Amino acid sequence: MMMDIPVKPADVTFTDAQWKAIWATGKDVLVSAAAGSGKTKVLITRMIEKVLSEHNPIDVDELLVVTFTNAAAAEMRHRMAEALEEAIAVNPDSIHLRRQLSLLNKAQISTLHSFCLNVVRQYAYLIDIDPGFRIADSTEAALLRDDTIGEVLEDAYNADNPEAMYRLADSFTSDRNDQSIETLIDRLYDYSRVHPSPERWLRMIPMQYELDEEVTIDELDFIGPLKT
Template identity: 60%
Template sequence: MSKTKIPALPGDVTWTEDQWKAIWAKDQDILVAAAAGSGKTAVLVNRIIQKVISEEDPIDVDELLVVTFTNASAAEMRHRVSEALEKAINDNPHSQHLRKQLSLINRASISTLHSFCLEVIRKYYYLTDIDPGFRIADSTEIQLLRDEVMEELFEEQYGQSDNEEFFNLVDAFTSDRNDDALQNIVRSLHDFSQSNPNPDRWLDGAASMYELADDDGIDDLSFIDSLKFDIGLQLDTARDLLERSLAVIKTPGGRLQGLRTI
């Protein structure tokens, strides 16, 4: 943050040095990473307010784009900015600029990332091939569409007589009554892949991890060490819980009477 001259941290504020830098740094790209509950929202609100009330280069609040991941976070952000503006007006009641900001707050682009993108598409639909009357499917509709596509996919695979690999997969992961378990695995893999920048590449890479030569064994899998480590952790946890349970039932009133330890 050397491009910006950061004001000295006053002694009467509760901000940390890093928070203070995040509030005041400008004229550069800034990435702030912090844990939950560390005050990121408060820092961002104060960063917005400082830009709005700046005496050197004040801006209007509706010139800013503020996006969050949830509607609740967006509503909280808008509420906090409004409260901060009201406090600034109380400190400077004659400022027409601040009063203007309070009237502009409802027009400010403070929303989820999805809502902002939806607004852009609706506004400039004529530049795309999207029908201006489109709407966003709700969760129930999306689930029904997913189920329909899944059923069609499996029916297509079942209809191929020489599809031995698929039939082996079905035998390994389904019961003799239905293939719901395998369908759930497919859904989980798809959902997880969507968190990657290139889902198709991730899925191809995940499949390649299971490719072994004819003379290779399970210990030659690339992920086997991590898997064994995870299994070890779970077994250690189970043993710890059993030992603690045994210690409890050995105490007076612990109902060990009539039980025989192994």
């Protein structure tokens, strides 16, 4: 059952929409806003209010909070600690509040990557992978990607029917090396990652070039956005 949202005090700087996002209960809440508009602050306040609630308080280690940056995760944990310490100062006899402060280090407040890393490592025995694995840093990842692109191009040149690869090389490379194609593949891969179905999106790209002879340039799907 959804609880009535408290009346917003006059000295509160949250907007009405932010205030509703903080206090809404009994249903899923989606908050969509531009960068720097206060989403993190709203989420932190929502977390704090749930832990400090007088009607139905929760334990801080029941929360799962994932962010995209370590800085945001650290800020959330720090703000939660400050709020708990302030609440304990007001109500020093509260066992619940003191327990929350001790549980804070166990709370799942981290980046999305860190949370997934912990889950995979904890259940590594179920998926047959070495629990001692680690996430490659950006330099290692770049080197692995370069090696993979090199292997893919080598396989393409050595294929039974390499004519298509030769046409691609003639169109996008110089006479010296294949660096232009490697850069193109690298960028195309990054673009594909923002789509929910990257492989399907990549397979759809060539289909845009399969046109009837009667089609004019003004009828192409991408011409409208280009003109605007």
